[in-house]
Amino acid sequence: MVSSKLLFVLASAAVSSAFDPQLGYNSFVDVENRTIDEIYQAALKEGGTVTLWHGGDEKNQQNSLKQAFEERFPGMTLNVTVDLSKYHDVNIDRQIATGDVYVDSVALQTLHDYPRWKSQGALLPYKPLGWDALYKDFRDADGYYNGFYVLNWANRWNTDYVKEPIKEFDDFLRPEFKNKLILTYPNDDDAVLFAFDLIMKQQGGYEWFEKLLAQKPRWVRGSATPNTLISNSNGTYTASFTGSIGLTPSAPFNVSLPTAPNSFVSWPQTGAILKDAPHPEGAKLLHSYILSEEFQAARGxxxxxxxxxxxxxxxxxxxxxxxxxxxxxxxMADRAAVERLRFYFEDKIGSAQGLSPLEDNL
Structure with missing residues (x-):
């Protein structure tokens, strides 16, 4: 069986025989030894701009990062584009293939992309400030990519309409949730697909999913869409498990995390700098800031x-x-298995319908 540490160690072997004309064989990069302010000054001299492509399904999801970064570093501009990671990565591939790289940094859910990009020589090795404090499972040993923060899915419900808490996935089969569940297409989002994979393994197979289908859930695109409709549908939709609203949500939401081993999804949203980034110093500043105690503690x-x-x-x-x-x-690394599972769900519920969630105004 492939090791669970695959993403963050596999690429080291893959790149050992790859020649980088700038860095040579078996390149090694030291941990950043400048202060954050020294990196800041270098980024200002470079032009004061950094362009980040971030995975997500609402255009404003990273507004808080943009605001925090620009307030912390006056004169810097963080241009953030949020889109589904599976769309970002194909556009990054096109930039790499055509030699027209205009993005500096990426932060994506598609974790399988990073070892591939590393083996292609498309990433800039960089070990930002805070590198030594990173969990080793969240960093590439050679510094080509590392986790930015941990994301997760959680059970959530509208407390105005659901009085008995949801604890485990069988609770979504309660009669009160018939026609009330709103779920993201698992065949449209690999993190949601993984959630269903975990649930069905925990619940004993496909029987649980057949029972879920009998609840007649509404299927939507985007992991943020269920939250919007649970909040604004006046009780038409009351609960979901495909996405998250944080661990301490505000009214009317409540959340729970199942406690059975390996029952809910979490992952390190992972970032890297492109080798041909037009603003490498700006990208280094961004990465060092994101890994800082200041940002990590404040983010929640x-x-x-x-x-x-x-x-x-x-x-x-x-x-x-x-x-x-x-x-x-x-x-994510076993793409053949992912595709087989994706087509199972597509056969059961159909292909994902509707606009991309970033285009859909609901």
Missing amino acids: GWSVRSDIDGPAGYPKIFDVPGTDVTKFSEF
Whole structure:
């Protein structure tokens, strides 16, 4: 069986015989030894701009990162484009293939892309400030990519209409949820696909999914779409498990995390700098800032740094009983298995219908 550490160690062997004309064989890069302010000054001299492509399904999802970065570093501009990671990566491939790279940094859910890009010589090795504090499972040994922060899916429901808490996935089969569930197409999002894979393995196979279909859920595109409709549908839709709203949501939401081993999805949203990035110093500043204690502690949720405690009420991510944060990378690396599972769901519920969630105004 492929090791769960696959994503973050496989590429080291793959690139050992690849020649980079700038870096040579078996290149090694030291951890950043400049201060954050020294990197900041270098980024200003370079032009004061950094362009980030970030995975997501709402255009404004990274507005808080843009605001925090630009406030922390006056004179810098962070241009952020949010789109589904599976669309970002094909456009990055096109830029690499044509030699027309205009993006500096990427932060994507498609974890299988990073070893491939590394083996192609398309990434700039960089070990940002905070590198030594990263969990080793969240960083490429040669510094070509590393985790930015941990994302996860959670059970959530509208407390105005659901009075009995949801604890485990069987709870979604309660009669009160017939015609009330709103779920993201698993054949449209690999992290949602992985969630269904975990649930069905935990619940004993496909029988649970057949029972879920009998609940007549509404299927939508985008992991953020269920939250919007649960909030604004006046009780038409009341619960979901395909996505997240954070671990301490505001009313009317409540959340829960299943406690059975390896039952819910979590992963390190992973970032890298493109080798031909037009603003490498700006990208280095961004990466060092994202890994800083300042940003990691303020962001909420689980950190990729081992020296930062879990969010209030939760242990650190590797001590959470209901998830194995290394498993998603293993799942994503086996593209043949992913495709087989995707087509199983497409056969059951049809292809994903509707506009991309970034285009759909609901």
